[in-house]
Amino acid sequence: NSLPGIDVMRPLCVAGCERDAALVLGDHFGPVLAVLPVDGIEDAVAVHRAAGQHLATSIYTGRPDQLLADASFIAALGSNVVTINDTVLPTAHPATSIEGRGASGWGASRGEAGLRALSREVTCSTTSGRVRTPLDEPSASVKGWLRKLAFGGRRGATANVSQGAGDHELGNAGVHQSASQSEHGVTNT
Numbered sequence: 001n002s003l004p005g006i007d008v009m010r011p012l013c014v015a016g017c018e019r020d021a022a023l024v025l026g027d028h029f030g031p032v033l034a035v036l037p038v039d040g041i042e043d044a045v046a047v048h049r050a051a052g053q054h055l056a057t058s059i060y061t062g063r064p065d066q067l068l069a070d071a072s073f074i075a076a077l078g079s080n081v082v083t084i085n086d087t088v089l090p091t092a093h094p095a096t097s098i099e100g101r102g103a104s105g106w107g108a109s110r111g112e113a114g115l116r117a118l119s120r121e122v123t124c125s126t127t128s129g130r131v132r133t134p135l136d137e138p139s140a141s142v143k144g145w146l147r148k149l150a151f152g153g154r155r156g157a158t159a160n161v162s163q164g165a166g167d168h169e170l171g172n173a174g175v176h177q178s179a180s181q182s183e184h185g186v187t188n189t
Contacts, residue, residue: 019047026051045076055098056081056091080108 011031017024023034024047038044048057057079061067064084067074074082080099083090091098097111108117127133138146 019050024051026053041073045073048077054078054080056083056087058083058087060085 009030011033013033013035014023015035017034017036019036021034022028023032024036036047038047048054054077057077059067059082061084067084080097081091090096095111097108097113099108099113099117108114
């Protein structure tokens, strides 16, 4: 029942596979299920981990509560998505992250983790043409303006304006001020 010129992949289940079969080791692409006997949970995890692909893992069991209660079992699978007694529906929500690692893919592609993985933070800033970072010591007129700005033109106020060594690297002008009014005995630094 295929259309002319279109290849169709039909689901396939292969029972009685050997542990080292290419199908068991994940050397395929398509809707194929390998079925093989295992000697308990630890053995099943060992067979699963032998495959290099762990994008998603689907487990079918009559005891889902037992598996969900065992966090070490879920972690041992090494998959980003583990579904129990289903394959598609739990991963259909767009907020569910699918995060292929190693041979399984290129990292997260959905959900918050996917958005973060496919984004990069960019900081963009601009400085007014009237406000520039000084490269040299300010002129006498600029010093006077800064003195008035900082101290309101009070008599006896002085301002030492310089650019600190570390300030230039950060792109910020360093303004170091000191003021003294000896007649009142007040010193501000």
